[in-house]
Amino acid sequence: MGNHGKLSLNQSMKKLVFKSISFVKSCSDWKKSPSLKDDQGRPYFEVAVAGRSNVGKSSLLNHLFRSKNLVKTSSKPGKTRLLNFFDVDQTAAFCDLPGYGFAKVTEKMRSSWQQMIEPYIEKRESLELVLLLLDIRRNPSEQDIQFFEWVKHQDLPMLIVFTKVDKVSKSEKVKQMKKNIEKLGSSETPHVYYSTTKNVGRKELIFEINRKIEAWG
Numbered sequence: 001m002g003n004h005g006k007l008s009l010n011q012s013m014k015k016l017v018f019k020s021i022s023f024v025k026s027c028s029d030w031k032k033s034p035s036l037k038d039d040q041g042r043p044y045f046e047v048a049v050a051g052r053s054n055v056g057k058s059s060l061l062n063h064l065f066r067s068k069n070l071v072k073t074s075s076k077p078g079k080t081r082l083l084n085f086f087d088v089d090q091t092a093a094f095c096d097l098p099g100y101g102f103a104k105v106t107e108k109m110r111s112s113w114q115q116m117i118e119p120y121i122e123k124r125e126s127l128e129l130v131l132l133l134l135d136i137r138r139n140p141s142e143q144d145i146q147f148f149e150w151v152k153h154q155d156l157p158m159l160i161v162f163t164k165v166d167k168v169s170k171s172e173k174v175k176q177m178k179k180n181i182e183k184l185g186s187s188e189t190p191h192v193y194y195s196t197t198k199n200v201g202r203k204e205l206i207f208e209i210n211r212k213i214e215a216w217g
């Protein structure tokens with residue numbers, strides 16, 4: 001971002017407080033992603049929310065946004081089918097992605113997921129952070145591992161969010177976290193725990209996102 005931030009205090013990127021949220025648009029073609037700019041004319045800091053289907057991506061966004069159904073969720077995997085963009089505090093964009101890899105997926109669906117998401121992550125210039133969600137009860141799947149490796153290869157910062165921590169005991173939570181981190185080889189990637197039902201992790205996640213914004217801008 002050049003040296004914008006150094007001129008005066010109010011030119012550095014604002015911290016996110018998640019007060020003013022609006023839906024911007026949905027699209028299947030990343031080239032139609034919105035081009036959003038803040039009041040300094042800078043492109044928004046963009047955060048993508050990724051992970052397997054049903055892991056809780058859309059629920060997490062609703063929880064972060066303190067909204068009930070701005071983001072569509074479902075108990076059945078495969079709810080989110082498009083790239084869905086949200087404006088946060090007129091400063092950042094959040095993109096809710098379709099999930100990968102639920103059992104009943106066909107070859108055709110798999111390739112349509114790839115065609116939608118891979119170029120978006122690879123080419124979207126304003127994308128600065130990927131939240132990789134992992135269900136605390138499970139071990140990383142082949143696709144989780146592949147996705148993690150691939151994003152790392154793009155040199156994109158990531159945060160790991162362990163979801164549904166209300167479903168496990170404290171000791172199980174730590175055990176599963178360690179196992180996941182070991183399997184992914186992600187000890188350098190920060191992680192947080194999240195539960196939308198027990199209201200866990202919102203503050204910590206916002207803190208980590210703001211740390212990335214600070215480091216960036």
Ligand SMILES: Nc1nc2c(ncn2[C@@H]2O[C@H](COP(=O)(O)OP(=O)(O)OP(=O)(O)O)[C@@H](O)[C@H]2O)c(=O)[nH]1
Nearest residue numbers: 054055056057058059074075078079080099195196
């Ligand atoms: N117990 C519990 N359930 C959760 C939590 N977060 C999400 N869920 C449930 O998990 C299911 C899937 O949630 P979604 O947010 O739609 O999942 P998604 O990752 O967006 O799924 P796709 O759009 O299919 O990729 C829903 O039934 C949610 O209620 C959580 O923290 N705790």
Ligand SMILES: [Mg+2]
Nearest residue numbers: 057058079080
């Ligand atoms: Mg979803």
